Amino acid sequence: MPLTDTHIRSLKPEAKPRKYFDGGGLFLYVPPTGSKLWRMSYRFDGKCKLLSFGDYPTISLKDARAKREEAKGLLAKGIDPAEQKKNAREQGPLPSATVLRI
Numbered sequence: 001m002p003l004t005d006t007h008i009r010s011l012k013p014e015a016k017p018r019k020y021f022d023g024g025g026l027f028l029y030v031p032p033t034g035s036k037l038w039r040m041s042y043r044f045d046g047k048c049k050l051l052s053f054g055d056y057p058t059i060s061l062k063d064a065r066a067k068r069e070e071a072k073g074l075l076a077k078g079i080d081p082a083e084q085k086k087n088a089r090e091q092g093p094l095p096s097a098t099v100l101r102i
Contacts, residue, residue: 003028005061011036026068028056038064040071044080051082 003022011020013034020028029037038053053059053067071081 003061008036008056008061022061022065022068024068024072026064038067040068040081042071042075042081044075044082049080049082051085 003020008020008028011018011028011030013030013032015032017029017031020030022028025040025042027039027041029039031037036056038056038059040051040053042049042051051071053064056064059067074081074084
């Protein structure tokens, strides 16, 4: 059964970490500290991998599902989403254009 926003808000931390699955590899990880983290489990080149999307409510359920679909699209093209994310982070934001005044 897919997650709902109401159900996510009502989740309380327990003594052991819990995973609440939404489908397509997407799940909400709730450790004993009480934070709620979006993660996606997938396989690439025969290896099980984990991709993190951020914490709830910063990343909403709708946004997490959109990110899952983006990652699945990359997988369909034969691209590892974790490597793509790592490469984008290493390149950093593009520098803004500077205006030269003469």
